Each structure stands twice: as structure tokens, then as C-alpha cells.
Amino acid sequence: MxxxxxxxxxxxxxxxxxxxxxxxxxxxxxxxxxxxxxxxxxxxxxxxxxxxxxxxxxxxxxxxxADKDRHYSKGQPLNHVGLLVDDLEAAERVVIAAGLEPFGHDDYEPGKRFYFFDWDGIEFEVVSYAGAAS
CATH class of the missing domain: 3.10.180.10 (2,3-Dihydroxybiphenyl 1,2-Dioxygenase, domain 1)
Incomplete structure (x- = not known):
């Protein structure tokens, strides 16, 4: 396969x-x-x-x-983009320093995670498998 x-x-x-x-x-x-x-x-x-x-x-x-209402040519069907990191706390500090707001902190299989929206309304999930719940 x-x-x-x-x-x-x-x-x-x-x-x-x-x-x-x-x-x-x-x-x-x-x-x-x-x-x-x-x-x-x-x-x-x-x-x-x-x-x-x-x-x-x-x-x-x-x-x-120029489009302040964000009417993208292909629409907005995206749910979120998942990013894998080795240090979740360090990644969150970077997000906060960029002026963005983390939310949805959780710890479940297969890892710990948080979410944030970037400046354009795109949602990102940031996940780490280090120290995840068993």
C-alpha cells in the first residue's frame, strides 16, 4: 500500500x-x-x-x-492547518509575541494542542506529541 x-x-x-x-x-x-x-x-x-x-x-x-472583506477567489472551505512542534509552550510564546491569541488548549491523544487565528482569519492547530496524555 x-x-x-x-x-x-x-x-x-x-x-x-x-x-x-x-x-x-x-x-x-x-x-x-x-x-x-x-x-x-x-x-x-x-x-x-x-x-x-x-x-x-x-x-x-x-x-x-485591497479586499477588506476577504472575498477570496476560491472561497474559504478550510477548517484549519495542523502544525507539529516539539515545544508547544515555545510555539505559543511566538504566537502571543506576534499579537495573536491562542485558544482551545487541550491534551488528548495523540498530543497536546492549542489553536489560533492568523491576521487573515486562517485557523491553525499547533500540536506536540511530547508529554501527551496517555
């Missing part, structure tokens, strides 16, 4: 540089690529160092930057 994993998530955000910096600080990620998107606008790919297989593409364009 084939095995797989998530290769990337492509998120539309108002400020890719700001979002990329949050992931660099919280997850130790690095910028893999940045530039103009084939669809118009600009994109930053940020992901795990030395790992070309796991990243987030953070996209914006003039319409997104």
Missing part, C-alpha cells in the same frame, strides 16, 4: 512576509522560494530546513490586499 504525507498547503494571505516570519519563528522553518506567482501576485514558500517535501505556499495579489 502506498504511503504519503502532506507536501504543502497553499494559503491566500494579505501579507506573505509577515506570515512567513511567524512560521520561521514558531517552527524553525526557512524560506525555500519567493517570487511572482504564475497566477499573478506574489508567493513565499516557507518550510522545514533541508526538506524539500514539506512547506506552505503563502500567496497574495492586489485584489487580496
Amino acid at each position: 502506498p504511503k504519503g504525507s502532506i507536501e504543502h498547503a497553499n494559503l491566500t494571505v494579505t501579507n506573505p512576509a509577515r506570515s512567513a516570519e511567524l512560521f520561521r519563528q514558531m517552527l524553525g522553518w526557512e524560506t525555500r522560494w519567493s517570487g511572482h506567482s504564475q497566477m499573478g501576485g506574489d508567493t513565499i514558500h516557507v518550510g522545514q530546513p533541508g526538506n524539500g517535501a514539506t512547506y506552505m505556499a503563502l500567496y497574495t495579489n492586489d485584489d487580496v490586499r
Whole structure:
């Protein structure tokens, strides 16, 4: 049976540089690529160092930057993006320092977690398997 994993998530955000910096600080990620998107606008790919297989593409364009009501071209069907960290408390400090508000703290199999909304209303779940409930 084939095995797989998530290769990337492509998120539309108002400020890719700001979002990329949050992931660099919280997850130790690095910028893999940045530039103009084939669809118009600009994109930053940020992901795990030395790992070309796991990243987030953070996209914006003039319409997104100008639309205060956030009417994205593909809608908003996303529930949340799950991020795995080795130090949940350190990740939460980064989120708070970025001016964002963690919520939904919980500890159940397979790990401890909290959630937050970024500046564009995207919900993230941050989970750690270290010290999880048994």
C-alpha cells in the first residue's frame, strides 16, 4: 500500500512576509522560494530546513490586499492547518509575541494542542506529541 504525507498547503494571505516570519519563528522553518506567482501576485514558500517535501505556499495579489472583506477567489472551505512542534509552550510564546491569541488548549491523544487565528482569519492547530496524555 502506498504511503504519503502532506507536501504543502497553499494559503491566500494579505501579507506573505509577515506570515512567513511567524512560521520561521514558531517552527524553525526557512524560506525555500519567493517570487511572482504564475497566477499573478506574489508567493513565499516557507518550510522545514533541508526538506524539500514539506512547506506552505503563502500567496497574495492586489485584489487580496485591497479586499477588506476577504472575498477570496476560491472561497474559504478550510477548517484549519495542523502544525507539529516539539515545544508547544515555545510555539505559543511566538504566537502571543506576534499579537495573536491562542485558544482551545487541550491534551488528548495523540498530543497536546492549542489553536489560533492568523491576521487573515486562517485557523491553525499547533500540536506536540511530547508529554501527551496517555
